Amino acid sequence: MNFLRLSDVDLAGKRVFIRTDFNVPLKADGTLADDTRIRAALPGILACLEAGAAVMITSHLGRPLEGALTPADSLAPVAACLGDLLGRPVPLVRDWVDGGFGVRPGDVVLLENCRGNVGEKADDAALAARIARFVDVYVNDAFGTAHRRECTLHALALAAPVACAGPLMSAELDALGRALAQPARPLAAIVAGSKVSTKLTILESLAGKVDVLVLGGGIANTFLAARGYPVGRSLYEPDLADAARAVERRLAAHDGVAWLPEDVIAADRFAADARTRCLPIDAVAGDEMILDIGPDSRRSLAELLERAGTIVWNGPVGVFELEPFAAGTAALAGAVAASRAFSIAGGGDTLAAIARFGVANRIDYISTGGGAFLEFLEGRELPAVAALKARARPGSRRIGPVPEFENEPQPT
Ligand SMILES: Nc1ncnc2c1ncn2[C@@H]1O[C@H](COP(=O)(O)OP(=O)(O)O)[C@@H](O)[C@H]1O
Numbered sequence: 001m002n003f004l005r006l007s008d009v010d011l012a013g014k015r016v017f018i019r020t021d022f023n024v025p026l027k028a029d030g031t032l033a034d035d036t037r038i039r040a041a042l043p044g045i046l047a048c049l050e051a052g053a054a055v056m057i058t059s060h061l062g063r064p065l066e067g068a069l070t071p072a073d074s075l076a077p078v079a080a081c082l083g084d085l086l087g088r089p090v091p092l093v094r095d096w097v098d099g100g101f102g103v104r105p106g107d108v109v110l111l112e113n114c115r116g117n118v119g120e121k122a123d124d125a126a127l128a129a130r131i132a133r134f135v136d137v138y139v140n141d142a143f144g145t146a147h148r149r150e151c152t153l154h155a156l157a158l159a160a161p162v163a164c165a166g167p168l169m170s171a172e173l174d175a176l177g178r179a180l181a182q183p184a185r186p187l188a189a190i191v192a193g194s195k196v197s198t199k200l201t202i203l204e205s206l207a208g209k210v211d212v213l214v215l216g217g218g219i220a221n222t223f224l225a226a227r228g229y230p231v232g233r234s235l236y237e238p239d240l241a242d243a244a245r246a247v248e249r250r251l252a253a254h255d256g257v258a259w260l261p262e263d264v265i266a267a268d269r270f271a272a273d274a275r276t277r278c279l280p281i282d283a284v285a286g287d288e289m290i291l292d293i294g295p296d297s298r299r300s301l302a303e304l305l306e307r308a309g310t311i312v313w314n315g316p317v318g319v320f321e322l323e324p325f326a327a328g329t330a331a332l333a334g335a336v337a338a339s340r341a342f343s344i345a346g347g348g349d350t351l352a353a354i355a356r357f358g359v360a361n362r363i364d365y366i367s368t369g370g371g372a373f374l375e376f377l378e379g380r381e382l383p384a385v386a387a388l389k390a391r392a393r394p395g396s397r398r399i400g401p402v403p404e405f406e407n408e409p410q411p412t
């Protein structure tokens, strides 16, 4: 890959800004449900600290309103977890875009949820220029978010004095590049979960590449509705029915298979103590919501995956966080683990499911990305990677005003 890597950069005494993906699932009480993404970023953080850099880390968490972070959007639980893993307190800095918070060489701070900053989502170059004033080296180690064109992923990479990939980003791109260059056939992609609109846009081109497309969660509901089945109050996107039909046509054009559940677990409420029914897909009532796949679907899915040569899995097929709706994702995790196929899985909640169902050591490659690795598989250039590559091209120049380095490190 043609970009600068962290190991190529002199870090001693430098103010290093690391963009990570600490978008981790939280439990109802606000504590972390899974810390895989935080553990995966430790090598990059430790390399910077050991080299004597002043380390500033940021990430997004969830999809908050810009300029209006609430306590539920805070990275505070992440700061606590990171502090435990590093064996030192990690101060959380709020209102950080103009620097001035002070971090000394050998110290580390966590900068509050970057999606709270006005201009982050819009990839604002002016916001990037403000941040670049207190950054010597920009490190992107956020593979899980590399498919988003946002300020701390893209514009800042173009504006910082030096921009490089962290070890997690490098390792993910290398590993996925090798694994997906010539996948053993049949290639089965499982695309499920709740991020219906962003994942559906990926599916049309993915449908041209895969032999089997397994649809679950809110994405399956959208396809079921597009085929005319009743989905009641389920999570789905009625506006994407045409897009779903186009995906099915694209698959059919090369004899690809779309797998949808034949039976489901429907509930009257989104709650662990909801009244539930196991139903064929044509029998969901108007006031019910589909929250998991049923037993026949679990069996047919396992049989289908037995025949795959390569499996890529992103997204749980049910609301596995709630016990009555966990069986489908448990069965899927078991089927991926039992398969002889080369298996790749990832995504914020998928990582939590993999940990919960104890299948991590039977999956060939676990990625911190979900949507990111699907876009990588699709063959799209990830915007964050494109920015790093642009900086590595001969003659490429940093954009934005020259930083004045006026926010000298202050004692914390
Ligand atoms: N039928 C469903 N209805 C509502 N939510 C669902 C359904 N199936 C799965 N989910 C939810 O999808 C979420 C994960 O979706 P997503 O963020 O797209 O996955 P990932 O983080 O692995 O990429 C989980 O919190 C799960 O509860």
Ligand SMILES: O=C(OP(=O)(O)O)[C@H](O)COP(=O)(O)O
Binding pocket: 021, 023, 062, 063, 144, 145, 148, 195, 198, 346, 347, 348, 349, 368, 369, 370, 371, 372
């Ligand atoms: O969790 C993430 O993606 P994933 O759910 O595909 O794994 C990334 O942090 C991206 O988050 P976003 O989909 O809110 O941009």
